[in-house]
Amino acid sequence: MATTTAVAKAPRPEGPPNARKRRSATPKKLPYLLIAPAGLLMLGFIAYPVLNVFYTAFQNENPTKPWRNGFAGWDNFTRIFTEDDQFWSTLAFSGKWVVVEVGLQLLFGLALALIVNQTFVGRALSRAMVFSPWAVSGVLTSAIWVLLYNSQTGITRYLADMGLAEYGSSWLSDPNTVFSAAVVADLWRGVPFFAILILADLQTVSKDLYEAAEVDGASRLQQFFHITLPHLKDAIVLATLLRMVWEFNNVDLLYTLTGGGPAGQTTTLPLYIANISVDAHDFGYASALTTVAFVILLFCSILYLRLSKFGGDDK
Amino acid sequence: MAVTDKPQAAHTGTPAGPGGTPARTRKERRAWDEAPRWQIYLPLGVYLVFTLVPFYWMILFALRPAGTTGMLPWPITLDHFEKVWTERSFGVFFQNSLIVGVVTLFMTTLVSLAGGYALARFNFRIKRGFMLALLCSQFVPGALLLVPLFKVFAGIQMINSLGSVIIAETVFQLPLSMILLSNFIKNVPYSLEEAAWVDGCGRFRAFCAIVLPMLRPGLVAVGSFAFVHSWNHFLFALMFLSKQDLQTIPVGLNTLLSADSVDLGALAAGGVIAALPVVIVFAFIQKYLVTGFSAGAVKG
Secondary structure, three states, X not given: OHHHHHHHHOOOOOOOOOOOOOOOOOOOOHXXXXXXXXXXXXXXXXXXXXXXXXXXXXXXXXXXXXXXXXXXXXXXXXXXXXXXXXXXXXXXXXXXXXXXXXXXXXXXHHHHHHHHOOOOOXXXXXXXXXXXXXXXXXXXXXXXXXXXXXXXXXXXXXXXXXXXXXXXXXXXXXXXXXXXXHHHHHHXXXXXXXXXXXXXXXXXXXXXXXXXXXXXXXXXXXXXXXXXXXXXXXXXXXXXXXXXXHHHHOOHHHHHHOOOOOOOOOOOHHHHHHHHHHHXXXXXXXXXXXXXXXXHHXXXXXXXXXXXXXXXXXX | OHHHHHHHHHXXXXXXXXXXXXXXXXXXXXXXXXXXXXXXXXXHHHXXXXXXXXXXXXXXXXXXOOOOOOXXXXXXXXXXXXXXXXXXXXXXHHHHHHHHHHHHHHHHHHHHHHHHHHHHHOOOOOHHHHHHHHHHHOOOOHHHHHHHHHHHHHHOOOOOOHHHHHHHHHHHHHHHHHHHHHHHHHOOOHHHHHHHHHOOOOHHXXXXXXXXXXXXXXXXXXXXXXXXXXXXXXXXXXXXXXXXXHOOHHHHHHHXXXXXXXXXXXXXXXXXXXXXXXXXXXXXXXXXXXXXXXXXXXXX
C-alpha cells in the first residue's frame, strides 16, 4: 500500500531529456548509489544472519559437542514439536504476555492520549512527564522496579506496614505475584509509546468534523465512537502490531527483572532461545526454535492485518 | 441534553435577545470543546503518580545514605554516585555508551537520509522490492539473531570493538528511520528543488540549501530515536563486548542487578546515570516527536 502511493506520487526527475543539465552522477545510477549503504548494511547484518538461521536450523551445531556436528535434516524440528515441553510452556507464556501487555497498553495509552490532547493548564509539562518512561531502557525499568518491589525497603514494605502483610513479600520471587509485577513494570514504560503514537494521530483529526457533529447534536461519547476512533484506526493497528512484535521479542526487561524465573514461570520463547544458544551452545536447535518463532510472528502479523483490514477495504 | 436547541441558534444566527442566546451558545460551545476539568486532572493525576513515583524512588535511593529509611533524601549523600562511577566503572561505561550513541546517531541519520531521498524522489526498478524489504525487516527480532550476528562480527574480526555494536544498532534503526525521512522529504515540494537547479545549483547543493533546512523536525526525530535506542539497548553490547572496559551502561546496570546481594544504593545511582542523558534529550525533543510521528510514521 505504502509502495503504490509512493510510486504514484514520486515525481520523475529523469523526465524529459532536455531537463536542466545534470552534474556528476548520471541520474540512472544515482538512486542506486543512494540506497547502496543502507542496502549493503541490511544485506550483511539482517538478511545474511536470517538466512544463516534457516540454514543452521537443519544442522547439528554445538561447539561443545563437535563430533555430532553436521546435517540434521528435520531432527531439530521434530524435537521441538514432540519432545520439548518447555517450548510449549514458553510459547504459552509468550502469548499470555503479549496479549495482556499490548491489551492494557492500548487501553491506557488511548485514554492517556485523549486526556493530554485536551487543552488545560500545565499540558506541556505533564506531557513531558507522562511520556518520559518511554525514553528509559528495559534494564533501567528493571532496576527501578527491583527497588520498588524490594521486600525490605520497597513500596511493598510500606504496604506491609499498613497492615497489608500479605502484600509485603518480594513480588518478584513469589510465583503468585511475579506475573502481575512484571506486567506493571512493563506497562510503566509501554503505555507512553502508545500514547505518543495515538496523540500524533489525534492531532490530525479535523476540528470541523467535531463541530459538525456537535451541530447535529452528537454526544461526546458518540463523537468519540463515530469520529475519533475510526480516524485512529490505522494508527492503532500499526502501533498494536509493532508493539506485539516488540513485546514478543522483548528480552531486556524479563531477562533482567526476573531472569525468566521463578522456576521458569516468566520465560518467553525468545528468552528460552537465548538460554539455549548462549548457555547451552546448542546453536542448531536454537536456530530451529528461532525459525519456528519467525513463522509464528509472520503468521500472527498477517492474520492481524487481515482481521483488522489495515488500510481500509476501499482499495 | 440541551444541545438540541443550540443548532437553531447557531444556524439562524439570531441576534442577542434579552435571554442572551449567543452568550449561552458560547458557554455551551466551551463546554463541548473541552471536557470538565476534573475529568482531565483526576486521571492525569493518578497516572502522573504512577509515572513519577518510580523515578522518585530511584532518586531517593541514589541520594539517601545507606541504612537510612527516610522518605526524603535528607541528608543528601553522593557516595553512591562516587562508588558507582569509579569502583563500578560507570565512568568508562558512560563514555562507551556516549560513543556508541553519538556515532549511531550520525550513521543512522546519514545513511537513512541518502536512502530516504532516493525513495522519495526517484522511481527505480528495485524500489518496490526495497520498500518491501524495509517493512519485512521490522519483523526480524535482533534478539533472535544474536548468534548469527556474532558469527558475522567474528568473521570480520569486530568482536570486542565498539564498532560491532554501532553497526548492529544502526542497521536495526535504518528501516524505520528511512521510511520516516522519506515521508518528510516527500512533504518538501519538489518544485522548490527544481527551481534551485534552474538557478544553477547542482543536485547536492540544492538538497543542502532547500531540503535539509526543512527536514529539521524529521532529522531530530530520527537522530533522537537512534541515540535513545542505542543508549538503552542491552543485548548487542552484552554479546559482542566481553571486555569489561568496553561495556556500556545497560550492561553495567545488569551487572549490578545480578550481583549476589544487590547494593540498592549503587543500583539506584547507576540508574540515575543511565536515565539522565536520555531523559534530558527526551525533554527537549518531546514536541518534535509527536509532530515527527504524525508527519512520518503513521501516515506512511
